[in-house]
Amino acid sequence: MADQKKLVAEITSMDEDFTQWYTDVCTKAELIAYSHIKGFMVIKPAGYALWEAIQSHLDARFKATGVQNVYMPLLIPESLLRKEGELVNGFAPEVAWVTAGGEEELTERLCVRPTSETLFSDFYKDDVHSYRDLPRLYNQWCSVVRWEKETRPFLRSREFLWQEGHTIHATKEEAEERTLQMLDVYADFLAEDMAIPTVKGRKTDKEKFAGAESTYTIEALMHDGRALQSGTSHFFGQKFAEAYDITFTDKDNKLKYVWQTSWGMTTRVIGAMIMVHGDNRGLVIPPKIAPVQVCIIPIQQRKAGVLDKAYEMADILKGFRVKVDDTDKSPGFKYAEQEMRGIPLRVEIGPRDLEKNSCVIVRRDTSEKIECDIDRLADKVAELLPRIQQDMYDRALAHMQAHTYQAEDTETFKKTFEEKTGFVKAMWCGSRECEEKIKELYGVTSRCIPYEQEKIADTCVCCGRPATKMVYWGKAY
């Protein structure tokens, strides 16, 4: 067990220093490596396999709603970017500029896409003529660059991978419906595939996306009580349509502007998964998206029959994603590694088990050990994986609920944020001044105006004026 202890000792305890624990997990579980450019990371095989799983689940959900994938150019001419004022103001301070191609200076600067509303709008302008061409439900998987000052793996980086959906519609109602539909897709994906509960709501004007008429968000709560914006869906109204002249001839033969949406989810959800499910032994990956679901670890693997039995068991489990760790490391080291990597189930098989034709299954999430007859192994794994998935969700939900507070008045609001970290539900008058003051005083931001409203009090927690909206407040990543 010396090896195991050594490996485990390398991670900082999450209770001691959550930030360092997070970084340790990212590197020790071999998800990423740092590159030579600040904020640009190398996503290693274990990290990229997670992204592939996320992509495949999300992509299937998108396609089920009629979305088609496309690819837009990496670079955006400055003049094109500048057509929509708010978007430019939002992004200009943080884009990377290409100024030379080959050995020649460019006559116009090109920015590396920070997001592609401008490109999609410019494309739709020529692609759409009639109501028959609508809706257009396009999405792309790509990387984007935003020159952030502070960076952390997955959570905030200068380059990140994401998908960005961009749709246009003939009517306002249809576009609004699509905006909410895609937020539901995100929330369902996080709940069902990633075992992460979220709160659905609308962003305040202060927090909404540059250029959007309204932004909807799902907010998740991390283990340390801080919030993570995990997916957003934007309703643009006709702003981009007017700026980029995207018109169509409607059924009534009149020329009209289209109604537009966009929605995105990023590699950030890997960060959410780490911080919602991880523990002091490393990652805990929900079975549905785990690249490896079962790791079979032979004990005393040189003893006759052990390795053969391990391979035979892998064969029995071929309906699952299984690997046999037959390297020459010690079992203890292998256990620690499997735990660090968050593989949902470990199956131990040694000479003593062989005699009994049984093995020991260990759950990564609870450490529960289950002795299992090898003849029943496939059934047991088929039963355990969905149970783990459900238990992980339930625990995350219980944690979120236990860390969601409410404050009827200023005093309680202040006290709660002094003593706790989590969501605080409180009433708000709707003014940006109060939002700014709350941020200044308590270091928290409005996370969202949740769909599920409750009337906690009559007055704004900040100014005391009448209030009708309940807001989730919190410290965010």
Next chain:
Amino acid sequence: MADQKKLVAEITSMDEDFTQWYTDVCTKAELIAYSHIKGFMVIKPAGYALWEAIQSHLDARFKATGVQNVYMPLLIPESLLRKEGELVNGFAPEVAWVTAGGEEELTERLCVRPTSETLFSDFYKDDVHSYRDLPRLYNQWCSVVRWEKETRPFLRSREFLWQEGHTIHATKEEAEERTLQMLDVYADFLAEDMAIPTVKGRKTDKEKFAGAESTYTIEALMHDGRALQSGTSHFFGQKFAEAYDITFTDKDNKLKYVWQTSWGMTTRVIGAMIMVHGDNRGLVIPPKIAPVQVCIIPIQQRKAGVLDKAYEMADILKGFRVKVDDTDKSPGFKYAEQEMRGIPLRVEIGPRDLEKNSCVIVRRDTSEKIECDIDRLADKVAELLPRIQQDMYDRALAHMQAHTYQAEDTETFKKTFEEKTGFVKAMWCGSRECEEKIKELYGVTSRCIPYEQEKIADTCVCCGRPATKMVYWGKAY
């Protein structure tokens, strides 16, 4: 049929103007749209669905050989790029430079990756210590930028999508084996999935990749007799290992440099597919990678029972990728559209067919019409799709063979290229001067030194000196 004629009339005949025909197919089959930046294209849903199919087939083939996917940064610091001299000299004239991030000038220019040997090398340097860490078999799917002067959709663009595999090994033999193995993967993929035959061979030193010790290629022959380099695999020896200091402790406890390979395939293979299989009615997509394999077109769809039967047939065919074209266009227009889009099978169903409980199946590749009892539809489609796949390959192979010539002497060589376009097999002395002279005189390049050597003559087709190598020459895209 007026509609159909109109749509078809929009494509230039391939015999009249092959270049214009190609461009017409790219745009009329809705594969791409041009963007505002020269050489950057929008890949539309029909084009991107092809790329997704190609990715999924290739990726499965890679993974079956143990390859893992990763993601490296988009940007490369100039100093890192400059570490390996030949690579820089090869790429420096054609990279895009980022010089500002947000509102600040960067202290060092960053180039948008034209390829990622430098990034992988720099990463491997810190990631690999012992022979136990080897081999590393990594691949990434991404976009790259090369500031090309002349551009054409899919064939040569300033940004393109590709995969780049980068592996490192403990021994020279293993790296060489991997180089050839991946060339085989490419050739098998093109032959079996894309129905495109190729010639496998090694590039001459003049034509090899900047920085490679040797480059292997698969060369395909387009309908117009011009060659297209369709995939390449490079053996780097220890060049990058030395430049980037990638060492490992071997079993004998000595510090050694690793041996390295890289290999890539791009969206260019979509261009190959268009130019190998397309005809004057548009695209012809091989069934294995066709996003839609069967298009059911109802005739007089407002007549009772027609549309219901069409949906019922789609249900019968649910094991295939099927769509019902139930739009309000005329059948003739729908036929033309299905043909333009290259969907392998069309199934026509009208009121008269209903009475007989039969339908008409039309092969896109041969226009053959087959009357089929609806009860036998699924069997018939299951039989036709692989037959089309095989026939498409056989025709492409016959075309390549019919356009492969050989030249024993200078006179025949000259005459062949004056009169024909295709591959010309001829002997070569091995000197770069002869290659350059041949290019100057006949406008052709050495495509490869094929694996399958024949002794056509004793002397070089250019200088008359003794020759031992047979080379495929041709005009290339």
